[in-house]
Amino acid sequence: MFDTAVEARPAVRALSSSLIREVANAAMGTSDVLPFWFGESDTPTPQFIRDAAADSLSRGETFYSQNLGRPYLREAIATYQGELRGRTVAPERVLAVGSGMSGLQIALQLLLSPGDRVVAVTPLWPNISEAPLILGANVDRVPLSVSDGRWSLDVDKLLSALTPDTRMVIINSPNNPTGWMIDDESIRAILAHCRKHGIWILADEVYERLVYDTALRAAPSFMQHYEDGDRIISVNSFSKAWSMTGWRIGWMVVPEALAPDATKLIEYNFSCIFEPTQRAATVAIREGEAEVQRMRTHLARTRALLIDGLRDMNRVSVPDAGGAMYAFLRIDGYENSLELARRLVREVGLGLAPGAAFGPEGEGWLRWCHAVSEDKLADGIGRLRTFLRN
Template sequence: MHQHLASPPQARQAVLDLAPSRIREVANAGMDRSDVVPFWFGESDQPTPAFIRAAAVESLERNNTFYTQNLGRPALRTAIASYISRLRNITLGPNRVGVASSGVSALMLGSQLVLSPGDRVVVVTPIWPNIAEIPKILGAEVTRFPLSVRSNRWQLDLDHLLATLTDDVRMLVINSPNNPTGWTISTEQQAAILAHCRQRGIWILSDEVYDRLVFTPGQTAAPSMLSVADPEDRLIVVNSFSKTWRMTGWRLGWLVLPTNLVPQLEKLIEYNTSCVPEFVQAGGLAALTDPASAATVTQIHRELGEARATLLTALRQLPGVTLPEADGAMYAFFRVDGHADSLALAKRLVAEAGLGLAPGSAFGDEGEGWLRWCFAAAPERINTGVDRLRSFLRQS
């Protein structure tokens, strides 16, 4: 006879307290419907470029199905360092690079490197929910610092942020270009934040996965913390192959960090995932080094720019829509007059209009009342989505 415990088995409290993804909540309501036009996830509706897929296939055909180095193949680490050095006009060695099983895994690893239970973390918001929840998994306390809309543009109150970054803060997390707003930090703001954090011993975790998706004329990449930092600053920069090369499903990212943290990162990767599959790394290496890569990145950016112009122009012509200016990422973050509950609105759009958008509340309380539309899609699909939104607004 087994004696049952009074309470059912449960996860620890920090996990119980995690917020479930409201993006998934909306998507799960419509993923099985063929009549829904989906723009809820942050990924392109086009597959990974053929030359990258071919490199992975070739690697598999060479039987590269075994363990590799924890930090990634030396050739890939070298290629990442060379790519960053060229893009940022800095000198970065592969000894500061670690390859991770996705950008989000890199965010978790970076947090595991420096955060302890009870540490205070400041996160610039609204933000992709994973970024704000990861520190909580580790027992850290998260303080949200919201962006604001001024003069119809997403902006950071730098002085207020610096005042928030007091000596008891362990880490600042910034995502720029920002998901969901598209806000993009300036080099001057980065330098001011770095100087302030350097003086107080505060770590900076900079999520730069959208760095090539910037639409300011003449810019090939958004400003990077790496351009203003010293090699041994308390700075961890996370990036990913997902957005620039349309490789979301590959789960391949990287970290750049001070050299003395790299052996510690090596240990953490061993105890998290051990290594990234070699054939996945082969795809990443091709993305960085294949002769077709530069032209492909340019084409992807051009297509995104055209899709962005199509969507933003159309949305701003709809009655009751507010859409502030922003320079980067792959999203329109907008609100509709009379619809304060973004989750309810997103679910209604799926059910009544066949339109799949992400609710703003998925990105925190600051996003309540807003919707996120990923424009990494064909213009004709975007136009279909806008037609459905227009019809919905007429009838509601």
């Protein structure tokens, strides 16, 4: 008698469901709930980017394209990355992918085998920390901590965790959910250690342009220190800095030797990207610098508004951070973040992401996305104040 059970394989069944989605799906579309749970701006994609896609559609560009993206897009990304980092980036190293998450999955599929050891700096967006498990890899976590009121990484602790049997380290900076941002000194130390032991570095740099220090054009990056032979993959996205979350397009920068095998994986995952989307992305990266600066200015303003409002409340603590679009906060007396998030929705219509969604280090915390209008943010702050008062 054959097994009649209808179920996915054990590694998939063991994956954690998204607690962010659990809170959001239960309340999404409710008119009196203010949603701050997802990491996206509440403003539409700029008109000139949308126009590029519309023009492409009107020309009938609706056919298959190259697996790695149209040459015009890959060249535009290479030029942009080279100018941003002051280092030449060959277009052959650039792969256009169907979202930042697709890029992360392609990188993991390229490099991980069952039983491989991965180390991740946490708390971390659950899609990243769970994805290696799909491939049978094991993930060890090195948590950030709060030092002098600011999120920080104990680099020595991370280096101790990066033993010679480690296949990969995953570092997301600026970090989702905390906003922590790595510095150049830490990058140099980690890179030297990984070079010594042959450890791959997977750098999630989706928030690299969203930094609060006006003297920085972008967050420090491993790509600034890349040399031929380095085992570094950078994954990026158009979602955040250009307000293109729904377009599902991103890019990877990889050692050129990986490109042929990445081509195979892209073919077997999503084949290619819709050309109107590629046209929109090309215009965004070539002509959208003013939009990126507007986004940064807006985020600096809304972060200040949110942080000031939160710190004015008793029992609320919010460590400082260097970038991204979030405040990661905790309220004294509340340890179960999922239950707290549900109560906030139910009692005052305030939609925040539970910290437990980002791993055990996030339990007791809440993530609040502030990439929204100032009026909406002020309303949300008022609702949290009402909740605490009640």
